[in-house]
Amino acid sequence: MTGATPAPLPAAAAALWLDGVGVRLGQVDALRDVSLALDARTIAVVGENGSGKSTFARLLAGLVAPATGVTRILGLDPVRQATELRRRVAVVFSNPDAQIVMPTVAEDVAFSLRPERLSREELRRRVDAALERFGLSDLRERSSHDLSGGQKQLLALAGAFVREPELVVADEPTTYLDARNARRVSDHLLADAGHRLVLVTHDLALAERCETAVLFAGGRVEAVGRPAEVIAEYEAALAC
Amino acid sequence: MLSLYRPGAGLLHRLPAGPKLLLLLAVVLAVSLLPSTWWAAAVAAGAAIVAYAVAGLRDGMLGMRELGRQVVALRWLIVVTIAAQLIFLGPEQAVSNTARVTAAVVLAGLLVLTTRVSDLLDAVERGLRPLDRLRFDSERAAVLLTVALTTVPVLGRLAGEVREAQRARGARPGLRFFAVPFLILSLKHADQLGEALSARGVR
Numbered sequence: 287m288t289g290a291t292p293a294p295l296p297a298a299a300a301a302l303w304l305d306g307v308g309v310r311l312g313q314v315d316a317l318r319d320v321s322l323a324l325d326a327r328t329i330a331v332v333g334e335n336g337s338g339k340s341t342f343a344r345l346l347a348g349l350v351a352p353a354t355g356v357t358r359i360l361g362l363d364p365v366r367q368a369t370e371l372r373r374r375v376a377v378v379f380s381n382p383d384a385q386i387v388m389p390t391v392a393e394d395v396a397f398s399l400r401p402e403r404l405s406r407e408e409l410r411r412r413v414d415a416a417l418e419r420f421g422l423s424d425l426r427e428r429s430s431h432d433l434s435g436g437q438k439q440l441l442a443l444a445g446a447f448v449r450e451p452e453l454v455v456a457d458e459p460t461t462y463l464d465a466r467n468a469r470r471v472s473d474h475l476l477a478d479a480g481h482r483l484v485l486v487t488h489d490l491a492l493a494e495r496c497e498t499a500v501l502f503a504g505g506r507v508e509a510v511g512r513p514a515e516v517i518a519e520y521e522a523a524l525a526c
Numbered sequence: 527m528l529s530l531y532r533p534g535a536g537l538l539h540r541l542p543a544g545p546k547l548l549l550l551l552a553v554v555l556a557v558s559l560l561p562s563t564w565w566a567a568a569v570a571a572g573a574a575i576v577a578y579a580v581a582g583l584r585d586g587m588l589g590m591r592e593l594g595r596q597v598v599a600l601r602w603l604i605v606v607t608i609a610a611q612l613i614f615l616g617p618e619q620a621v622s623n624t625a626r627v628t629a630a631v632v633l634a635g636l637l638v639l640t641t642r643v644s645d646l647l648d649a650v651e652r653g654l655r656p657l658d659r660l661r662f663d664s665e666r667a668a669v670l671l672t673v674a675l676t677t678v679p680v681l682g683r684l685a686g687e688v689r690e691a692q693r694a695r696g697a698r699p700g701l702r703f704f705a706v707p708f709l710i711l712s713l714k715h716a717d718q719l720g721e722a723l724s725a726r727g728v729r
Contacts, residue, residue: 349721369727377725384718387726389531389676393644401727427533431679445726 300325300358301453301482302346307355309341316341318505320355328476330493330513331486332520333502339486342502343457346484347377360452373401376446378475380458382438383431391433391441392417392426398445416448420474436467443474447481457486468492490517530638532592536582538640543649550637553577554630560622562615567622570629577633581640592639596632604628647672669728673719684711 300323309317317338331339344350345357348364348371357364362371376398379385388394395413404412417423420440425433430441439459446454456475460468472492475483485496493499499516501509503523509516533539538546557573560566578589585591597604604624611620638646647668654664688708689699697703 344721347725349724372725372727375725377722379718379722379725381718383680384715385722387673387676387719387723389643393642396644398726431683449727 301360302329302484303356303358304345305356307345307352307357309338309345309350310353311341311350315505316350317345317352320505320507322500322507322510324498324500324510326482326496326498327478328483328485328496328498330496330499330516331484331502332488332490332493332499332517333508337502338505339502340457341505342500343377343455343484343486346453347375347455348372349377373449374451375453375455376449376451378439378442378446378454378456378459380461382435382442382462385442385445386430386438389429389431390426391422391428391430394430394441395422395444395448398448402449412448416444419447420444434467435462436464436470439463439467439471440474443471447474447479451481453482453484455484455486458488459485460487460489460492490520493517530635531642532583532585532639534582534584534640536580536584536640538581538636541640543641543645544652546641547637547646547649547653550633554633557626557629557633560626562619562622564618564622567625570622570625574629574632577636581636583639593632596635597628600628600631603631643672643676666728669723673723677715677719680715681712684708684715687711 302322302324304320304322307317307320308315320338320342331342333339341350345352345364346359348359348368351365359371360374362374364371386394388397392413395416396409399409399412414423417426420443422437422440422444425437430438433441439462442459454475459475460471463471468489472485472489472495475485476495483496485492487493494513494517496513499509499511499513500507501516501520508523509519541549553573557570560569574593575590578593581589583589583592607627608620608624611623615623641649650671651664651668654662654667658664685704685708688704688711691707692699692703
C-alpha cells in the first residue's frame with residue numbers, strides 16, 4: 287500500500303469500513319483480504335479491468351456478499367441489514383439501458399420510490415424535483431428507451447437520486463457517453479448534495495476530482511490516498 | 527420499450543385501473559362468447575368501434591385512427607385466422623370468428639392505451655394482495671409482470687443488434703448463429719436488470 291494511506295478509522299467512525307474482506311464469484315477470488323477505512327465524501331476507485339473495482343462497488347451496495355472478513359457500510363452489515371442498506375445506498379451502472387424498468391421517464395423515476403409507499407402528492411413532488419434537477423422535466427412523458435445515451439444516464443441518475451441516498455455508488459457511469467454528457471453526469475455525481483460518492487472509473491481526470499482514491503489490482507487494494515498520488519502509482523504500474 | 531399509453535382525459539382514462547381491467551375483461555369475454563354468425567361479427571365490430579369512440583384517445587378521428595392502427599398491427603393474425611377457417615368452416619364462421627378474435631384483442635388493447643404501466647402495476651399488486659395470506663408475494667408478482675411486459679421490446683432490440691453484428695461480419699442469416707449470441711445477450715441483460723432492480727430496492 288502507498289505511503290498516502292490514511293490512519294485506520296474505527297468502524298463506527300468510517301462510512302466505509304472493511305476488515306480482511308474477501309469476495310468469491312464462482313471459482314474466482316474477486317476481492318482478497320481488503321481492509322479499508324474511508325470517510326471522504328467522494329472516493330474514486332481505479333484499476334485495470336478485472337482488478338476487483340466493480341465487485342467492490344457491488345459489495346458496497348449489498349449486491350454481492352463477502353465470503354470472509356467484516357464489512358460495515360454506513361455502519362450497516364450488508365448481509366444482515368441488506369434491505370436497510372439498499373434504502374440508503376443508490377447505484378448507477380455503466381449501461382443505462384439495463385437500469386430502465388418503466389416505459390416512460392416519469393414512471394421510471396417513480397419506480398425507485400415504490401418501496402417507500404408514498405402518497406400520490408408526495409410521489410409527484412419528489413419525481414418532479416428529480417426530473418427538474420437532471421433537466422428531464424420536458425421529457426417526462428417520453429418513452430424511456432427512446433432517449434439518447436446521455437439522457438438515459440441522466441434518467442438513471444434521477445432514479446438513483448430521487449431516493450435521497452446517503453451513498454451513491456457509480457460503476458463507470460460515463461463509459462458510453464460523449465464528452466459533453468460525461469461532463470454533465472460527472473458534475474451531477476460530484477456536486478455536494480448531501481450524499482457520499484464512490485466512483486468506479488477508468489477516467490483518471492475524473493478520478494482526480496475526488497477527495498480520495500483507491501487503486502485495486504488483482505482483487506487487492508494496492509494504494510489509498512490523495513488521487514494525484516494514487517494515480518501516479520497506477521500510471522507507474524501501467525508503464526512497467 | 528413498450529409505451530402504448532396515450533395521454534388523454536376520456537372516460538377510460540379517468541376510470542381507475544382495477545375497475546377498468548374488470549370492465550374490459552367482461553366486454554372481451556362477452557365478445558368471445560358470441561355465436562359464430564353474421565350478426566355476431568357485426569356486434570363484435572360495433573363493440574370495438576363504440577369502445578374506441580368513447581375512450582377519448584384524442585387522435586383527431588374519435589378513436590378511429592387508433593383503432594385502424596391496432597387492426598393493421600393484427601393484419602397477419604387476421605389473414606391466417608380467416609384463411610384457415612375459410613377452407614374448413616365456410617365464410618360465415620370464418621368472418622365471425624375472425625371478427626370476434628380481432629375485436630377481443632383490440633378491446634384488450636384499450637387497457638394499455640388508456641392506463642399507465644405504473645397504474646397497472648399498482649392495480650395488479652392490489653388485486654393479488656389477498657393471496658399474500660397464502661405466502662404469495664403480490665409485490666414481486668406485480669413487478670415480474672411489469673418487467674416481462676416492458677422487456678419484450680428490449681429483446682427485440684437485442685435481436686436486431688445480433689442480426690446487425692452477423693451482417694457486419696458477413697455471416698449468412700441462420701437460426702444456429704442467431705440463437706446462441708441472442709441467448710447470451712438476453713441472459714446478460716437479465717442479470718444486469720436483476721441487479722438494477724435489487725439496487726432500486728426491489729426484493
